[in-house]
Amino acid sequence: MKNRLLGQWIEKQLADRPLRANSLIITIYGDMIAPHGGTVWLGGLIRLVEPLGLNPRAVRTSVFRLSREKWLASEQIGRRSYYSLTAMGRRRFEHAFHRIYDDARVAWEGDWQVVLTPGYSLTPALREVLRKELLWEGYAAITPGVLIHPSGQTDALLDILQIAGLHDKVVVLQAQTVGALSSRPLKELVDQCWNLGEVAAEYQSFIDRFRSVARALHNASALDPEQCFVIRTLLMHEFRRVQLRDPSLPRQLLPESWPGDTARALCRDIYQLCWGKTEAHLMKMLETADGPLPRAAKRFHARFGGIITGEPEPGGSQPMQTG
Template structure:
């Protein structure tokens, strides 16, 4: 049986740029499972991932590793395995969702936030963990024990310090340019901290890859709910992968034009055009294993500025 136009795009994408299996499971957990109660039976995840080229064995291996890493908790009912988003991991899923589904465009007040971790305050393991977590939130390392960002989320920073058990052990400072000191203009610090050219190139690659999907969606060529779900999942997976390397800087500090804005608009358009059919397929797979699976949460319908 010949593939549909959308099926052909999916097959080509999976052959040319196959996603990492564990990372794809993570994408589904955040995008599809979290809005429907945050739990799934292993059989449902296997069915959802089969059209994306992920075998039964690879799904089991990926889920097992996510349990080991503290993202999922596991339970059994007879021979069936059920998994749920680990409560301690929920803030990290929520932060990722805010990044993915919220529009870029925060503004800069001219100040920077510095996190100072003197060697006398924390040990090497904690310093490494804190650096890794802050870099994921877009901070850059200015020097050993000095991390900086021009407009971080204060709530997120507080949550990261608490989760790393670094609260009360580091200094968090607001800094501004000192007038009359002969300082370089503070915006120039961006060029010393981040290589935005690679982030920009990744956004452009995303746009090139998914512009044909928008054409398919607008033309009504995506007729199978399974294809709509596969396209939505690959879309968010690819967009999330680019965003992981985006420091999410204020608009005043970004090169112009900034392709991240175009990438967001493209992702929003495709998501809005595919989510209804994608939800039909998702619910069919989840209800097959659990008739009590809830419908999508209110937060889901607020994604990308509102889906309805």
């Protein structure tokens, strides 16, 4: 039985903030389908996202576009189409995984990663492609052709350069802060380069939006699987959007009472309340070419610090049989 308060919250969210199908499907693949192998029948996906206001035509158009953009790959078996994450899609999710589900901020010792993109070795188009990739990874452009990040992830950077074919066309340096790690000039530079005020405002908006649904979930005597799926989708769709704009700076460089910490705790709380019912719903609605959707990989249970334990509730292990 559906919860009235949760239903009202869902209805308001869907009315106030229309969802873009492409981005929503990426969220669902990354958060829900990837842990289950990354491949599902298109018909099941269409059924799954219907409560989010996406009609079959919108879903078909979106997966076609995502295939053209190399996020997904399609396979036709009989009259059915199955869509899988590509190797590129998996790499992108892998890069995002730690930033979204783990709080990777560690003690910082003043190290910086510096990427130089000299104009003589890069065309303007390639330079812009690399700039966008590095900004997405949390780097900041301090001057044209110079991007920096404190404690940047070397493996992620090398992967980006390798995929783009630019590993031999840029210069990567390691630098060290001289002086206090929390000096006023340094914090002013950080705030200017990364627009932390805008990121903080987005985190606060996330908190304001989801605080009420957390209370309703805690107070509910029973939870409906479909409502849990919709809430978890909206939760991760919004948290992913905000989190990927957060450059993941060390705590020494952040303002005091950083709202990102409150937002992460709230997201973790709601995720924990919804995950079991959602997983059962996925296993009921989705299927692969080999039959029922496999259970999530063990790594799934390490999300948000390992709070997710146990298995989904029984009753959702068999896919719906339709033509």
